[in-house]
Amino acid sequence: MSGYIAYLVFFLIVALTYSIVVMGLNLQWGFTGLFNAGVVGFFAIGAYGTAVLTGPDRAELIGGFGLPFPVGVIGGMILSTLAALVVGLATLRLREEYLAISTFGIAISIQLVALNFDTLTGGAQGLTGIPRPLFATFGSPGAYNLFYLGLVATVAAVVYFGLQAALHSPWGRLLKAIREDETAAASLGKNPAMVRLQAFVLGSTLMGLAGGLYVGFIGYVSPMDFLPILTFQIWAMLIVGGSGNNRGAIVGAVGVWALWTMSGFAISRLLPVEYQSQGGAIQVIIIGLLIVLTLLFRPRGLIGEAQSVSRHVS
C-alpha cells in the first residue's frame, strides 16, 4: 500500500469516528434543538471508559480489567449515558441555556479528572498499551487499518440507518411535534421534557460509542486527544454539513476533518518555525469562522442537502 493510501485509510477512520459523534450531536441539536457545549466530554468518557475496562492490568492503576473490546465499548457508552443523565435531569425542565452551560461544565470537569486522577486515567501521560481488537489476526498494520476502517464504517452505517429509522418512527414524529409546537404536544399528554431527555441521552451515548472506537484504533488515551477545540470541530462538522440532516453530518465530518488536516499540513510546511503557534491559532480561527459564517449566511449548511429538516433553517 502506498503511503498516500495508508494515510487516506487512517484519515477516514478518524473522520468516520467523528461522524458518529456528529450524528449524536445532530440528534441533540438538529432534531431536538438542544445545545451541547461539551461534546468532547462525552466522547472522552466513552474513550476513557473503554480504555479502563479493556486495558491491561497494571499495579499502579485502578483499571486494567482486560475485558473484551465490545464489553469495554458498551461500558464506555453506559458511562457517557450516566453523565448525560446527570446534566440532563438537572436542566431539561429549565431554560435551554442551562443545558448548554452544564454540558460546558461537565466537559471541563471530565478534563480535570483525566488530568488529575492519575490512578484511574494515567494523568497527563494517559493510558497506553490498550489492546486493539483482533490486532493479532492481521499480518500487517496496513491490513489491520483496512479492517478497522471497515469496522468503523459499518458502525457508522448502523448508526445512520438506526437514527433514520428512529426519526421516522412514532418517537421521531413526537420529537418533531415537540420541536414544532411544544405546548400542543404537551396538551396531547406527551411530556416534552422527557422526550428531550431521551434525545439528549441517546445522542451522548453515541458520542461515547465513538470514543470507544477511537481508543480501539489508536490504542491509547491521553488528555491531549480531548481538548475543548474538539467540541468546536464537531460543531463545525455539523453546521457545515447542515444540521437536521444525517447524511450532511457524515459529509461535514469528512469535509471539515480534511480541511483541518490540510490546513495543518499547509501551516507546518509554509510557516517558519517561530510562527508555528500562531499557525495553530489560524487553524482554529478557520473553524470559528466556518461556524459563525455558516450560521449567518448558509444556515442550511454548505454541503448538505438543501431540503430542510431542522427548525433552525426556517
Next chain:
Amino acid sequence: MTTALLQVSDITAGYRPDLPILHGVSVSVSEAEMVTIIGPNGAGKSTLVKAIAGLVPISSGTVSVAGSNVTNLLTHKLATASIAYVPQTANVFTTLTIDENLKLGASTLSKAEGARRIAMAYDNFPVLQKYRSHKAKVLSGGQRQTLAVARALLTEPRLLMLDEPSAGLSPLMVSEVFERLKSLVSTGVAILMVEQNVKAALAISDRTYVLAEGRNRIDGPSSELAGDSQVATIYLGAGGRKR
C-alpha cells in the same frame, strides 16, 4: 368626521411570511368614535391590533392614522402616532412597581410633564395610588387592567386600542370599565376595542366589525348588529363556544 382617524385598508398579515393570519382586513375608526371588533376565538382579532401596532408584519395593504401612512410602524413610535395600545395578555410589568410601570408609560414625555400626568392618573384611579410602591404582580386581574389603561392614557392618545379589556372581570367591573371608556370617548378619544363580551360590546360601541378566520364578515352600527341573527351564526358556525 370626513377622513377617518384610523384607516386599515385590505391588510394581509401573519407571524410567518408563508402563513398569513389576516387576509385583506379593513377597519376604520373616526375621531371620538368607539368601534368594537368581535369574532370567535382565533379569528385574528388580536393579530389585527398587533399588526396596527407594528408587532406583526403586514405584507400588503396599508394602515394610516389621520391621513399619514403608518403601515409596519416601528412599535416604539406608536405614541408619536398618537396611538396607545393595551395588549390582551402581559400588559403590565409584573416585576416592576405600579409607579415604575407608570413611569415607563411616561418615558416619551419630559420628566416634569410625566410626573404631572402620573399624579393625575393616581387621582383618577385611586386603587393605583394605594399600591403605588408594590410590584404589579400583587394586583388582581381587574387592577392590572386598570393599571394598563392608566398607563396607556398617559400619552394622551387620540386613539386607544384595547384587546379584551373586560376579560376575566366580574360583571360589575365590566360595566364600570365600559362606563369609564364611554366617558373617555366623550372627551374626544377614539377607541378600537376587541371584545368577547358581545352583548356588552354591541350595547356601548358606535360600530362593530365581526371577524372570522382572518376576514371581515359583517360590520355596521352596533345597534343594527345587535338584532342580526347572522352574528350568532358566525359565532356558532365558526366553532366559537363563547358567550
Next chain:
Amino acid sequence: MLQALADGILTGSIIALGAIGLTLTMGILRFANFAHAELITWGAYMALGVLAITGVFAGPIGPFSFGLPLILATLVAAVLTAALALVVDYLVFRPLRSHTNHMTVVFSSFGVSLLVRMVILLIFGGSAEYYSDELQIAVRLMPGLRVMPDHLFTLGLTLVIVIALHFFLQRTRLGLSMRALAENPDLVRINGIDTRTVVRWTWIIGAALAAVAGVLYGMTVQLRPEIGFQLLLPLFAAAILGGVGNVFGAVVGGLIVGLAESFSVLFIPAGYKMAVPFIILLAVLYVRPSGLFGGMRGGAK
C-alpha cells in the same frame, strides 16, 4: 484558614465583577453569552496594549502596584471592549435573533468566543504577561493573614461598582427600561421606548464591567489568552446561583464560588479546583434553579 478566606474573597470579587456583566446581559438580552468571558480577556489585553503603546510611565500610587497609566488604560480598554461587544452584536447576534430557536444565538456566541480568543492569541501571543513588574509588599492584617493592597483595592472597587449599578438600575430611566426589557420587550416598545437603544447600553455596561474585571484579574494573577475561558464556568455558576439578572445576587454568587474554590483545596486535590463551580452549578439547578435570590425572570421556562 484565614488565608483561604482572604484568597476566596479576592477571587470571589473578581468573579463577581465578571458575573455582574454576565447576569445583566443574560437577564436583559435573554441569552447566555458564552463570549462574555472573552470580553474579559479582550479588556485585559486592550489595557495591556494601551500601556505598551503609550509607554507612559508614572510611578505607582501609594501602596498599589499600579498608577495613573493603568487606570487610564482601563478606561480605554472599557471603551474598546464595549466597541467589540457592539460590533459582535451588530454583525452576529442581531441577525440571528429572529431565528425561531433562540439557542442559535447562544450557539453563535460559542463560536464568537473561540474567534475572539484566537485573535487575542494571534496579536499578543500565548505567554503570560504582566501589567507591572513592581513587587508589592503584602500587608499583614493580623497573624496568619497577609493581603496585597491591590487585592483590597479590587474588593473595594467591586463594592463601589455594585452600589453604583444598583442605583443606576433603580433610579434612572435607562435602568428602569433595562429591567422592563428583561421582562417583556414588546411591552417596552409599546411604552414608546426604542429597545435597540436599551440593548446597546446593556452591552456597553456589561462589556465595560467585563473589561474592568479583566484588568483586575490580570493585575492579581497574570494575563493569558485563556483567562476568560477559565473564568466562564465560575461566572455562569455565580450568575445562576445569584439569580439571573440579579446584580446583588451575582456578587453574592461570585463570593460564594470564590470562597468555595479556595476552601476546596483543604478537602480535595488542588487540580480539581476548577470543577468546583460546576458542582455548585449542578446543585443550584437541582435544588433551586431560580437562584438564591430569584432573578429578573425565574429559572423555569
